[in-house]
Every structure is written in C-alpha cells, then in structure tokens.
Amino acid sequence: MTEQGPVELIHLADSENSVIVRVVGATSAGLPGDGCLIAEIVAASEFANGRLTEVYLLPDDLDDWAEALELLAAGRTVSWMDDGRNPEVRIELKGPYISQGQTLNAVEVEVRDASVSLTAVRVLVRLPDDWVDAHRRKLDQVHKAWPLGAR
Template structure:
C-alpha cells in the first residue's frame, strides 16, 4: 500500500508500505517495512525503509508544512534515507523530491514532478489508509517498557 505516491506520468516517487516487520512482538510490532521507489526515464531505484509510528506522524506534520507552501525534510536520521520535498522548486516551477541515501550508499536523486492541484490532499488520504490498515497497537509505558494498547 502506498504511503506516498507522487507521479506526473514521466517521473514518480513512492513510499510503499509492505507490512509489519515483526507482528505480535513487542516493541517492534508497530515497525513497518517499506520501500522508497523512484522511477524516471533516466533513473530508477529502490531503497528499503523502516517506518515507526512517529515517522507517520512526522509525515502528517510535513504535509501541513507543504500545504502552507513550505519545504520539508522527512525522516532525517541516521537509519533512513533523507527525503526532502519542496512544495515549489523555483528552478523547475514544480514540486520536487530529493532523496539522499546518506546512511548506506551516499547516492542522491532529485526528481521534479509536475503535479496536479490537490496532490497534498491525495497524500493525506494515502496516509489515512496506511494508518487504518496498520494502526499503532504498542504503547511505551516508560523507557524500555511496552504493552499492548487497549
């Protein structure tokens, strides 16, 4: 299921959620396996990604910033690729995505996308579908202590 799907027919950027990494195992039950997919006439690539509930909440906040015309950096940590999204790239006059795999390969890809109006609302809908399919079911009660949500 796609968490993010930005495409203009020629170029696309997707974050696809594949499922829970360790279903039924505390505290990793809520960790989702995902992949970043980039496709264009020039380059295509795939990166593995792990998503925590905080990452989904961060994407929700990032969508709010994008809706206000700002740029965002999502999942800026040492374990994942850095994903930057520009609401409007001035050089290309379109939204754009920049993915940099700092942790593993040091490769970066810049993808300008001619997106239709309403693309941010489309991404909010995808986020809601992912959260509905894989709700957070683990609660951290104190540092290092977890239990199932009721």
C-alpha cells in the first residue's frame, strides 16, 4: 500500500453497479511472485456483491490494460487478463444513450474467475464520455505509485 492507501486501476461505476480493480500492495523481495502487484477486484450491483482478493498483476498485465484502453477508445470489446492466471475482466460497449439530457456510455463488465468453474458476475455500468481518458490517468497513477521497473 502507498502512504495514500490503495490505488485504483479500474473504477467503472454508476449509482447502481460497479467494478473496481484496486492495487493494494506489492509482493516482497524474495517471495514467489516477486515483482508483482497485489490487487483486488470488487464487483457490486443492486443484486449481488463480490470480492476477489490476491490477484497478482505483472508488468505485462499493466501493458495489456493500456492496450485494452486503446481498443475500448476505438469502440472494441476487450478481455483483459484472459490467460487463466487471474480472473478475466471482459468489457463490452453498450451505449451511448441519453439520460436526463446527458449523453452516457454503457459498458457491460464481466468478471470471470477461471479457477472456480462457472463463477462469474456481469454488470451494466453507465459512464461519462471521458471514462477511457480517466482510466489512462488511473494507469499512470498506478505506474507512479508502484514503479515495477525500479524493483
């Protein structure tokens, strides 16, 4: 954890549903998985809530997230961490639509834990237009708080 506390890498949320990936620490030197970030994934909806802890992010996972953001900005569906090592996060664009005079994007987010068969949660989240840029800034904050290359 940083002095400020955990750092959010992903924060897809509206007033009803959310999926958050939060970096909570880094592995210690000399331990298996050294050079990894420890994260948790929290999914919440009006129907159900779930938390996956001890998700290990490698530098490649952060690079893959940067690439996923570019695909999302281009309107493409992405699957992030789909290698079976971690829970997979799949994001599909479902908008835009108008709500109370404001243009919002909707994304369907599915979190699937490959280690436990048929364990998945899927939520629809309404987001503002600048959500991809906001997530680029979040990725930059994670890199600044947890500089894996300097380890």
